[in-house]
Amino acid sequence: MTTTVDPPETLNTARMRTWHRPSLRFAASMAVAAVLTIAAMLIDRRTLLGAPVWAKLFKFAVSGGLYFFTWSWLVSLLPGRLRKVASAATTVAVVLFAAEYVAMTFQAVRGRPSHFANTSPFDSALFQAMGLMVAGLWLATLVATVLLMFTRLEDRAVHWAVRTGAVLALIGAGLGALMTQPTPQELAKIQATGHSDLIGAHSVGVEDGGPGLPLLGWSTTGGDLRIPHFIGMHALQALPLLAFGLALLATRLPRLRESAVRVRLVWTGSLGYAGLVGLVVWQAERGEPLIYPSGPTLAAAGLLVGAVAAATAASVLVPVRKKLR
Structure with missing residues (x-):
């Protein structure tokens, strides 16, 4: 029922x-x-x-x-x-x-x-x-x-979305520390002259200030550590919004009226989001632009999308075990 x-x-x-x-x-x-x-x-x-x-x-x-x-x-x-x-x-x-x-x-x-x-x-x-x-x-x-x-929140899907979103946002904020390390170019300049005007960078494999995406400025010629930093931090909004969206859809889709189904979907979204953060960290650290992914990056992204799709289908289709009263 x-x-x-x-x-x-x-x-x-x-x-x-x-x-x-x-x-x-x-x-x-x-x-x-x-x-x-x-x-x-x-x-x-x-x-x-x-x-x-x-x-x-x-x-x-x-x-x-x-x-x-x-x-x-x-x-x-x-x-x-x-x-x-x-x-x-x-x-x-x-x-x-x-x-x-x-x-x-x-x-x-x-x-x-x-x-x-x-x-x-x-x-x-x-x-x-x-x-x-x-x-x-x-x-x-x-x-x-x-x-x-x-x-503890009354709506269990929101309960878990808030928790996982906050943890991923904390991790995303911490990823900003990756930008504070001197780049190979800066280290070479320090060795040659004893000084570099910059210590740390957003970009990987290229110097900051090159071609970038409109408004965001993320590098289109190299990796950019701002991407995982940004995506990770805004799990704080994305995952609770997912839970709220599922609650609203439940008024139209009977299957989503089961709290356990919405909780499964929130966990699927949370794990998928964590996988996305890991993927863009890996891509940026390899000096690869977001919009020009390599074969390995595309393969990893495909696996991630496939896993999330399969988990989403299972979350919705697998029967919910009823608790005995």
Whole structure:
């Protein structure tokens, strides 16, 4: 016997009154910053490493806005003391991200790289300080993520989507550390001259600043470590949206009214998403552009798609074992 599925309680807009206010307000400020950086790009035509000087601030505003909007909601799901601790940790994360964004803005005004900069002792010290901010932000998010693991949600599909999305986002954020290592070209320059203006890079196999995808700027001639960093972090939105979408589809598709079926599909989506993150890390580390995959990359992608398709079919078609009362 199946039961009618109501939209999860977590979708109720009335719950926004309990959302974490500092991160919600900060997400709104990032939306404003995104608009302002678009205006800045139209007015200020300077470029830096082949991209508009304000482009990185625009991308950080959009990504940061989505990230903290989602965490504002996630904190509201925690009960009692867990919510208080997660609220404090998330507030710390907001403050650290805001400080990093101010430092990036300062460097954009100066026309200097905000990340990997080693042009002067000041630039190097500022980048190191930003690195400490990012490390603190990651640790604060780790605390909130661990607390989320102890929270039980009524809708089981949303319950697992929130958990797996938060863990994958934490991993994706940590992948940013891959960009901080000096490239072979930079090491060669240091050996030859004792100095390199940049220490670390987004691209693999080519220098930063070459041809890239419109708006995103991801390299089209080499690997780009920003891709797994971005994809991983936004599991935080993708997987809960998958669970919400399944709940809405359940109002039309009787098979999805079984909670166990939706949970299976969420786990399939989560494992498939983790596989995608691993795939794009592997591709980037081999110096391969996202849009020009090699034979091995295509074969791995085909296996991943086939596995997800098979698991999806099994999730829907295999009967749900009924619990004896």
